[in-house]
Amino acid sequence: GTLSPASPMVGAPAGTTAGARPNDEEEAKRIIRRPGMPTKVVLPPRPTRGAAQKDRGRLTVSSATGGEDERTRSVAAFRRRTQRLKGHVHDQKEKLLREVILPETITIQDLANRMSERSVDVIKMLMKQGQMATINDVIDADTAQLIAEELGHTVKRVAEADVEEGLFDTPDIQDDHALPRPPVVTIMGHVDHGKTSLLDAIRKTHVVTGEAGGITQHIGAYQIVTPAGLPITFIDTPGHAAFTAMRARGAQVTDIVVLVVAADDGVMPQTAEAIAHAKAAGVPMIVAINKIDKQGAKPERVRSELLQYEVQVETLGGDTIEVEVSATQGTNLDKLLEMIALQAELLDLKANPDRPAEGTVIEARLDRGRGPVATVLVQRGTLKVGDLIVAGTQWGRVRALLDATGMTLASAGPSVPVEVLGFSGSPEAGDRVGVVESESRAREITEYRDRVKREVAAARVGGMRSSLVDMMSQLKTAGRKEFPLVIK
Incomplete structure (x- = not known):
């Protein structure tokens, strides 16, 4: 009974505030009018304290003017829907056809950039040809040219080797500057047939004593002067199977090849190899039959064995000079040098010393x-x-x-x-x-x-990064029966 007069007062403020909120809101709505623009109503953010947290996203025109929870489709979603309905027909951009400059090797990424194509498309084309590649892989100019032409571009090949132009093989302008030069003689033959000992006997020095197991581990080059006063340059090549490439290179610089064959051992695999090198280089050959002082030495056997390799010595009516020598006794070394000098004279070797080397x-x-x-x-x-x-x-x-x-x-x-x-x-x-x-x-x-x-x-x-299947199919086309394989 006591509270009854006060009860309306208790409820009144609540009622008034509740009733006042919409009106406040109306006042709070700011109306922005700009000339020539539709009227824009901006709502102030709702106080969120106490109420459930609502995530407010970006404030855009649509979110501001639209209803509270009404969601509209984004432009992108709308575009996707229309594309789906139309059957995904997007307007094809005009294709640019370019002149592509190709060096000797090029990465796939670089090639795609030069053609203004996507590198994915280039990789797809390589995959069609059965070549798996990534954009950083390097392909040669021929492959790149095929791809570029298939995509409709024109190709211009450039050789970067122009950098080296004029470095070698510039002809001598005046021949009268050319002076006689010493012959370069390469000593070849099988392991342990006495190549280095023969060279030592000629040079009167001893290299072989320091060699591991008497095998020449490097190419030595020495210049000696013959008793007649003619300088001769000797190149001693290693007589080991591992040095075949080096020996082949030794035959590139040489004028005369001296083939050393041991009289007690005859023609061996590397002797045959040396003959092949000398023939490939197109240089004259002198056969030195070494170790004639040893027991069981048969120089005649060497002469007949050489016939199998189409090397016919002078005593058998051929045109290859042969000299029987002994490196340890020093027999006939002067005769060998004399023959080299004679052969050099026939070759008439000249070079111009007054030019860059x-x-x-x-x-x-x-x-x-x-x-x-x-x-x-x-x-x-x-x-x-x-x-x-x-x-x-x-x-x-x-x-x-x-x-x-x-x-x-x-x-x-x-x-x-x-x-x-x-x-x-x-x-x-x-x-x-x-x-x-x-x-x-x-x-x-x-x-x-x-x-x-x-x-x-x-x-x-x-x-080389191909599968075993590729390898086997290649072997089948090559028609090989055996295939060397290393199992790791």
């Missing part, structure tokens, strides 16, 4: 204390200390020139073998050496060669 690396190694050391046989021109030289992927400035005895030289003329110090790294045996005019040119050439070497290796590895 060209030559070939005979061997190269990394020396402790001296850095990369390369034995170079100068073939044309004169190599001087201070020259900028390029060999394979290495270049450098000649710091010092040393001869076979270790004496320093100021320059080296044609047919002179020298050790060259100053390379940035070890070149490979058989690399051509050339003198260039500037450091930038040297860098350009070596960087190009290095890149080519890497890319060729990458392309080769990429081609």
